Amino acid sequence: MAIKRTSNNSVSNSVKLSTGFSSAAIPNTPTIGTATATSDVAATVEYTAAVLGATGSTFTATSSPGSVTGTGSSPITVTGLTASTAYTFTVTAGNANGTSSASSASNSITTSDPLAGFYSIASHTFTGSTNTITFSSIPQIYRHLQINITAKIAENINSGYGYILATINGDTGSNYVDNRLVGRSNSSFAGATAYTNSLWLFGSAVTNGASLNNFFGVGYLKVSDYTKTDRYKEWFSLNGLDNNGIGESDLGKGSTWIQTAKWKNTAAINSIKLDTYDGNNFVNGSVISIYGII
Amino acid sequence: MPLTFIPLATSTLSSTATQLNFTSISGSYTDLFMVVNWKSASNNIDYPTFWVGAGNSIDTGSNYSANHFEAGSTGVAVYSYDNATNTTLPYGQAIDSPNYAYMSVWLMDYSATNKYKTMIADYRTDKVNWQSGVGTATWRNTAAINCIRIGQSGSFDMAAGTFATIWGVLKA
Numbered sequence: 001m002a003i004k005r006t007s008n009n010s011v012s013n014s015v016k017l018s019t020g021f022s023s024a025a026i027p028n029t030p031t032i033g034t035a036t037a038t039s040d041v042a043a044t045v046e047y048t049a050a051v052l053g054a055t056g057s058t059f060t061a062t063s064s065p066g067s068v069t070g071t072g073s074s075p076i077t078v079t080g081l082t083a084s085t086a087y088t089f090t091v092t093a094g095n096a097n098g099t100s101s102a103s104s105a106s107n108s109i110t111t112s113d114p115l116a117g118f119y120s121i122a123s124h125t126f127t128g129s130t131n132t133i134t135f136s137s138i139p140q141i142y143r144h145l146q147i148n149i150t151a152k153i154a155e156n157i158n159s160g161y162g163y164i165l166a167t168i169n170g171d172t173g174s175n176y177v178d179n180r181l182v183g184r185s186n187s188s189f190a191g192a193t194a195y196t197n198s199l200w201l202f203g204s205a206v207t208n209g210a211s212l213n214n215f216f217g218v219g220y221l222k223v224s225d226y227t228k229t230d231r232y233k234e235w236f237s238l239n240g241l242d243n244n245g246i247g248e249s250d251l252g253k254g255s256t257w258i259q260t261a262k263w264k265n266t267a268a269i270n271s272i273k274l275d276t277y278d279g280n281n282f283v284n285g286s287v288i289s290i291y292g293i294i
Numbered sequence: 295m296p297l298t299f300i301p302l303a304t305s306t307l308s309s310t311a312t313q314l315n316f317t318s319i320s321g322s323y324t325d326l327f328m329v330v331n332w333k334s335a336s337n338n339i340d341y342p343t344f345w346v347g348a349g350n351s352i353d354t355g356s357n358y359s360a361n362h363f364e365a366g367s368t369g370v371a372v373y374s375y376d377n378a379t380n381t382t383l384p385y386g387q388a389i390d391s392p393n394y395a396y397m398s399v400w401l402m403d404y405s406a407t408n409k410y411k412t413m414i415a416d417y418r419t420d421k422v423n424w425q426s427g428v429g430t431a432t433w434r435n436t437a438a439i440n441c442i443r444i445g446q447s448g449s450f451d452m453a454a455g456t457f458a459t460i461w462g463v464l465k466a
Contacts, residue, residue, distance in 0.1 A: 095381070123324065123465035140463030148325055148463070150403040183363025183372045183428070212435055218402040218412040240414055240430030244359035245376035254361035254374055256414070256430045285408045289324060289465045291298065 002167075004134060027056035027093035027100045033074065035106035040083035040114045044075035045106060047091040056093030056100070063087045064105065083114035084141045114141060116294045121145075123289035126282040132275035135290045138167035138226075140268060142292030145223040149239065152216045153276050162217065162241075163277035168233070168263045176260040184254070216286070219257075222293075226269040230273040233269060235261040298464040299327070305458055310335040310451035314444040315386035316460055318349045321438050323462030328401070328442070330458045331394040336450035342395055342445045343380045346411065348437035349401035354379055360430025362415075373429075380447065381413070381431040394455070405438040 013170020033046025045061040061076040062069050062085065070078035073131045081087060087109055090102040119142065122132045131153075138145070226233060240256035263269075274288060300323070305314050319326070324360040332342040347353045363372040397417040404411055411433045418426040433439070444458050 006344045119462070120298040120464055120466040148328070148400070148402060150406075150409070152409075183361060203378065214408075214410040215432065216403070216409045216412055217416050218400065218430070220400060220414075238414055238416060238428055240361070240428075242359045242361050242432040244432060244434060245374070254359065254430065256361055256363060256428050258428055285406065287324065287403050287406075287465075291463075 016167055024097055025054040026098035027095055029100045030056065030059060030091050030093050030103050032089070032103040032106050035087070035089050035109045036075075037087075037109040037111050038077075040112045041081050042077060042079045043081060043087065043089070043109055043111065044077050045070070045089045046068060046075045047103065048074070050100075051199050054095055055095065056095055056177055058094040059091055060094065061089045061091050061098075062102070063089055064188075081110050081137065086110045114292075114294055119292045119294070121278035121290045121292050123287065126286040126288075127284055129281045131279055131281045132273060133288055134271060134273040136271045138270050138272065138290070139292060140227045140270070142227075142294050143225065144145075144293040145224075145226050145269070145272075146220055146291045147272070147274075147289070148220045148289045149287070150216050150218050151286040151288065153277055153278070153280050154283050155276075155280040165275050166221075166235075166279050167273040167275075168269055168271070169265070169267060170273070171263070171265060175264045176261060177264065178259065181258040183256045212243055212246055215241065215243050215246075216235070216283075221259075223269065223272075229266050229268055231266060233263040233265065235253060235259075235263070237261075296466075300462045300464065302326075302460045302462050304460075306455045307452060307454050309454050312445055312449070312451055313439065314456065314458055315352075316443075317441045319346045319440045319442065319460070320462065321325065321337070321440060321465075323405070324403065324465040325463040326401040326404050326439075327461045327463060328399045328458060330397045330399070330444060330456075332397065332444070332446075332456050333453040334395045334446060334450055335453040336448075341447040342397060342417075343445050344399075345380050345443040345445075346401070346433050347441045347443075348435065348439060350441050352441055352443045353435065357434045358431060359434070360429055360431035362427050364425045364427025366425035366427075380445075381433070393419070393421070401439060402413075405440075407438055409436060410434050411435050411439055 028050035030050060031048040035043055035045045048057055058071055060069055060071045061078050063078055068078055068080050070076045086169045088105040090105055092102050093100045122135055219237055221235055221237035224234050237259045242254040245253050303316055307314060337427050345352045345354060358378045358381045359376045360381050361374040397415055399413050399415040400415045414430050416428045446452060
């Protein structure tokens with residue numbers, strides 16, 4: 001406080017509080033509060049804005065791991081978290097001049113287990129020249145997996161059948177068993193065939209040729225109990241194609257396949273690679289999506 | 295982690311009818327999944343059948359093909375239909391109450407505009423002649439599907455109680 005004598009012996013007080021405030025300053029760091037898990041994918045994060053310093057206009061909570069963010073007033077809601085996962089959060093304050101440093105980390109919370117249902121994990125639409133897609137780091141929080149396929153492979157029906165090959169956890173050993181029941185379009189019946197000690201094949205589904213533009217094969221495959229470590233992994237698929245009678249073979253003109261297969265390994269599945277048996281590329285527009293089922 | 299298997303519509307026949315229609319199906323999903331419980335109102339053998347279309351216009355032209363195989367009381371058989379006017383996938387029967395035929399169908403990438411639409415189905419019925427089967431069908435049109443019609447191949451009615459439910463499946 002400065003006291004200044006003025007004329008006529010009057011005295012005025014000229015007061016300046018040192019607050020550290022500046023119109024060009026960034027806000028001070030907020031104080032972290034309590035974090036609370038509110039669902040399988042969301043949490044709330046409380047904070048207290050700094051009393052001193054520039055005013056924060058935007059407050060952001062950031063998760064660790066994942067760096068998933070939410071903004072707003074306390075409590076901030078953060079959505080898009082992963083179920084059954086432990087998180088801590090920090091909060092920053094921002095204004096037009098910048099962003100404060102992050103608060104200390106919150107208490108740790110764990111999101112709840114996911115609700116029963118059918119969840120999308122990842123999807124890939126082929127737009128370039130490639131013959132493979134790998135779904136890696138598959139979350140271990142579901143009971144079963146399902147892969148939906150709409151696919152076509154750039155190969156001539158005379159040189160291949162458009163098989164899609166599955167490789168689990170990078171295992172290229174002779175640890176697969178595959179058996180199939182196939183119905184062909186020409187009313188002959190292929191019957192059941194068992195393949196042992198070979199990589200598992202998804203099945204037919206795709207062919208190529210000028211007269212076959214726009215025809216795609218479809219199918220789905222299911223993997224049960226993919227996280228269990230006390231059993232081999234069982235697969236089931238239903239897939240097929242119908243080319244309206246066009247094609248060089250009855251199989252390529254139209255066929256429907258039922259397949260069961262086994263990966264003879266008790267490890268949890270965390271990676272599934274799908275590629276073409278003959279090495280030819282997937283045609284643009286092919287779509288492969290993987291889902292988790294609880 | 296939002297659910298990605300979304301119920302879109304259910305329709306149940308309260309009385310006999312020749313058609314059961316779904317229209318204005320959203321194109322927001324990757325695949326459609328449909329379950330049908332079906333029964334004919336007649337004593338004639340007939341086939342559960344369905345059609346699809348774009349712009350709420352069902353296509354009854356010769357733009358379908360299908361193949362399916364089944365195990366039944368008379369053995370194993372394979373069927374194939376080219377340039378058909380509908381997707382007759384399952385082998386249906388005139389089924390008396392409370393026996394309904396069951397069919398589930400995946401319509402993959404149904405809203406894409408760069409490919410014909412292919413669907414894959416499984417089905418069963420166990421009245422008169424029992425069958426369990428699977429089949430694949432293609433609609434030769436690149437337009438996005440936004441309507442589905444369920445009926446039967448003959449001119450007979452479907453029985454009251456026939457119903458269908460459609461789900462949309464989102465991708466990540």
